[in-house]
Amino acid sequence: MYQLLLIVLLAARASACGQSSYPPYFSKVVNGIDARPYSWPWQISLEVGHGNSFSHTCGGTLISSNWVMTAGHCITLGRTYRVVLGEYERYVYEGGEQVINPSGIFVHPEWNDNCISCGNDIALIKLSKHAILNDHVQLACIPTSGSILLNNAYCYITGWGRVVTNGPLPAKLQQAYVPVIEYATCSTRDWWGSTVKNTMICAGGGEKSGCNGDSGGPLNCKGRDGRWYAHGVASFVSSSGCNTLKKPTVFTRVSAFNNWINQVMYYN
Template identity: 60%
Template sequence: EAAHVFSSALPLFFGCGTPAVPPQTGRVVNGEDARPHSWPWQISLQVKHGSRYHHTCGGTLIAPRWVLTAGHCIWPGDVYRVVLGEHDMSRQEGTEQVRDVLRIVVHPSWDIDHVADGNDLALLKLDKSPVMNDSVALACLPPDGEILPHGTACYISGWGNLYTHGPMPDKLQQALLPVVEHSVCSRSDWWGINVKKTMICAGGDDVSGCNGDSGGPLNCLGQDGRWFVQGVTSFVSSRVCNEVKKPTVFTRTSAFAEWLSQVTEPNNDDHTKNLTPC
């Protein structure tokens, strides 16, 4: 039993969650520019419109050829690519690596018409592994079933709106979002029954949830000094993105550890064909 618990706590790959450039971890309320490449597992998911690609969602590099994003970011028939090593979208910085998406595996229980049911995840297989360096690195995933304590300091990252209905930034943003435990987040005057136990809430005071992207990571520092992606951004209040008692809601990655490892297992192409592709 002890051996099983220990093995389940291991990340998918060693050498994860340790950025060469440490993130800025100040308590900035309304978000800030991230330190360039301090979240090296953050990717830009881009969709093809005509002959050009446009940023549509965030995502996380969790294995050399696998990116984790939200199910609601994926639409049947659309063509996607992944940009890694990105920071400032307004210019070429020389750190970017572009990869085509070879296969898309949406969680089989995801339903766009029932967002509050959860399972808002998709895995993207890249055509080839990126080169790992100071700008591109793997995220750690938490052990199966891990629940973070109320008030744990985590950081959302992405190229989301700077404020409600505001402009999209060029540079990667981050914002501090403390975890809100399920017993609080599911109160009737908070999110109520819309929040399931497979989700994790963070924020909900005057901290901005705008700065993240759909599909992007909730980054939380582990006790061992590594960063773990504990959530995938799923939904926020439709009125304003920093509404009191309406924290940002994420798909809790520790609730899907088995599915994630199953799909991303090396040489598992036959298995992924049996899941729901888009």
């Protein structure tokens, strides 16, 4: 019965995902540009509470109408969070935002706060109500289990992370072209070495990178079917700086966690 219901769940989720009413800009910029408004409609802002106010802390990806995928390191026990969907320019109310509180947060059981390079940096947030899907809010597709991106695969990182190391967080959603660096290269000694695992994806490097505030957000890669897939969850960058040469942004590889994702969504 579980297997049958799981197939139905996956089919429903895949039937209308990875499509945008506002196609993204496709310039291969290095340091990121303002994204076209609502062109990445699965991108969410995860906000953390500070007394009576909230502020952006991480990104995330809407993968079902009531489930968001983000990074394990974005979640701190005892803190209050909320999810903002349909966001483009922070600090400006644009009329299409949906603010939804979590009803449950599930961090991967093998995530270790003291060892980010050990992997398993992934978490799921169940929303307290279903998001309304429209031109501003849509689902990203999830890659099939075990799928591996080819070297130099065409992908984009999106988020409200810093444009430069130690700079301010931008108001508008940013995007940057970050081609994939194959594991065989990224795991060599003069790149990330043994720090990077085969359950991770390297993308970008040099001037093309994610930065603080992008954590938890998607690595968006276009499939042969024309849909956008969230192949990665932004995990970490070099302590020497976000755009350090031969230290590309490292993402949790989503296709290594399909079983866990499906089980959490099914049983909760």
